[in-house]
Amino acid sequence: MERVRLFDKTFKTFIPNEEIEKAIDNVAAKVNADFRGCTDIPILLCVLNGSILFTAELMKRLDFNCEVVSIKLSSYSGTERGEKVRQMMGLTADITGRRVIIVEDIVDSGNTIMELRKILAEKGAAASYICTMLLKPESCRKDLHPEYVAMEIPNDFIVGFGLDYNEIGRNLKDIYVLDPDA
Ligand code: IMP
Numbered sequence: 001m002e003r004v005r006l007f008d009k010t011f012k013t014f015i016p017n018e019e020i021e022k023a024i025d026n027v028a029a030k031v032n033a034d035f036r037g038c039t040d041i042p043i044l045l046c047v048l049n050g051s052i053l054f055t056a057e058l059m060k061r062l063d064f065n066c067e068v069v070s071i072k073l074s075s076y077s078g079t080e081r082g083e084k085v086r087q088m089m090g091l092t093a094d095i096t097g098r099r100v101i102i103v104e105d106i107v108d109s110g111n112t113i114m115e116l117r118k119i120l121a122e123k124g125a126a127a128s129y130i131c132t133m134l135l136k137p138e139s140c141r142k143d144l145h146p147e148y149v150a151m152e153i154p155n156d157f158i159v160g161f162g163l164d165y166n167e168i169g170r171n172l173k174d175i176y177v178l179d180p181d182a
């Protein structure tokens with residue numbers, strides 16, 4: 001098992017890249033099945049910075065016309081989840097009347113998604129769908145039902161494939177979990 005050191009913490013391999021790619025194949029197939037042949041141009045909303053890699057891998061696999069829009073939100077500091085979701089950068093395009101597929105790296109407490117849904121409703125989106133690479137069902141609010149989930153994981157702190165620890169580790173190809181014994 002490979003270990004990586006990021007600042008003061010050690011992480012160990014948790015989900016290898018091939019497994020991540022397979023899970024993205026499967027979730028992309030589900031999105032395609034629902035949106036293929038659509039007459040509108042749905043928006044893929046990339047929630048920066050965490051979903052950069054997932055958005056790229058997902059969109060390569062989609063076979064309907066779509067447009068990419070970004071927004072930057074922030075709730076984490078270190079390995080601790082903050083209560084308040086802050087908007088660091090607003091929507092990069094007008095989404096009025098459009099169907100929006102929210103592309104998230106991970107749904108943890110669900111606070112970020114709730115805030116996003118509020119923003120999208122205020123901006124006049126026609127509909128919104130959640131497509132997340134990872135879901136922590138143990139910590140996720142029960143009233144939140146993401147339409148598309150690539151992988152479910154336990155309630156542990158992870159990094160890699162877009163996810164960070166204090167902004168580093170996003171470039172790791174595999175997903176790593178905090179190693180409490182190291
Ligand atoms: P939520 O608002 O609690 O659902 O958290 C969502 C955001 O927190 C995600 O979009 C991630 O950017 C970040 N996050 C949640 N869990 C982790 C983790 O285990 N590692 C790194 N970032 C995480």
Ligand code: MG
Pocket residue numbers: 047048049050051104105106
């Ligand atoms: Mg995120």
